[in-house]
Amino acid sequence: MPAEIATDRKLFDLTGKDCLHFLQGLTTNDMRPLDGADGIVWAALLSPQGKYLADFFVVRSGGRLFLDIAAGLAEATVRRLSMYKLRADVQISESALSVVRGLEPPPAGALPDPRHPALGWRGYGLPGGAPVIDWDAIRVTHLIPESGIELIPDDSYILEHGFERLHGVDFRKGCYVGQEVTARMKHKTELRKGLARVRIAGEAPVGAEITADGKPAGTLFTRAGGFALAHLRFDRAEGEMRAGDATLHLAE
Template sequence: MQGEAAPDRTVWTLTGRDALGFLQGLVTNDLRPLEQAPGIVWAALLTPQGKYLADFFVVRRPDGTLLIDIASRLADDTLRRLTMYRLRSDVQIAPSGLHVLRGLDAPPEGALPDPRHPALGWRAWSETAGPDPAIDWDRIRVEHVIPESGIELVPEDSYILEAGFERLHGVDFRKGCYVGQEVTARMKHKTELRKGLVRVSVEGAAPVGTEITDPDGRPVGRLFTQAGGAGIAHLRLDRAEGDLAAGDARVRLA
């Protein structure tokens, strides 16, 4: 099979007559398109206060199988939370034994395009692991300001609108209620975002999460993934002017 392994992902199988409806009431995106046809939806699970907990892909394969494709580092906590919400719903979540493949070449049969951005190519799910990763995914993410689970997306800290979920097709404002919906809708309709993820030029390097300061030494954000002389930063947009510093690295808005 084409593509390469994504070894940091966990894949669950989702079964039961309430499976999609159960998730529909919890996550930020609309899963109803998956009721009738194969597809892939990227969505997040939030706290009641609207803060990010986890993001994942919900997949309907051509044979009708439902999958959740999630970062392994978030899998255990997310499974515990989903189990807590399940109550009496007819939903079972179990390990699938599948491996995630992804690539930028011609997609194999059964692959689906990554819904976040065309530059991310395709995803597929296989019983066999693919070859070791060789594509510089960090460079692609930096170029298009695409956050990663557990890096730019920090559980119980990040807000998805500041992280670009609307631009990356991870939230639907017409789908109705979900956990954290009220806060997210208020941020969308009643406030002007003063913070957010942006692409910056970086001279030097700094550890992920390094605080960024303005020329007067005031904190204005944090620097995350870096690649090819650029990076993704979470910045206070009304203060991010001039030469900024992240440790020993120099930072400017790209």
């Protein structure tokens, strides 16, 4: 499968001696593995109320530090990070390099996507062509949310969208913005809602309300063939559900 340029992503250079310490205090994941070693960490930025604002990859590659983020979230996220940095020695500037991604085999300099092996690898400044890979099918198969689709700013909670399973949150790293709410959801409550894979027959648009016995049960998101991702109330998702003209059932 050829490498492709990720036209839906933006890349930023992170420079300054305080970058990792700065991100450590703001994001859901541990940045210390990137201190002096190449690697890639997936993390989220949350509101003080614990709601998702953005997710991104922080990457050390070839001695440089990068922020790899969905294009639609880039401007607001860089603005928010700039607001938080105060006097920290941190500079964020758009990079001239492209984000390149692909499946096996990875080229020299590529890094494995930390969320799931099925997502292949990511590279920066490597050669690549036009997008050809059906990432939606991969995401639906492996229950992986996407920025701006399943992950909705100021609405989503990361634990309901699989961030723990996908290595996007560290519960031992210490404080960060939104940490208290996230920790409480992890340790003191049982999740009653979450991302699930459903079988679907019939037509319904992304964002359609899902009902069960006439009661609201969730929201339909990415579809790939006869399966889709949905954010569901687990107590209403056992039997047949409806969305638009489609019939849904939880997938095994």
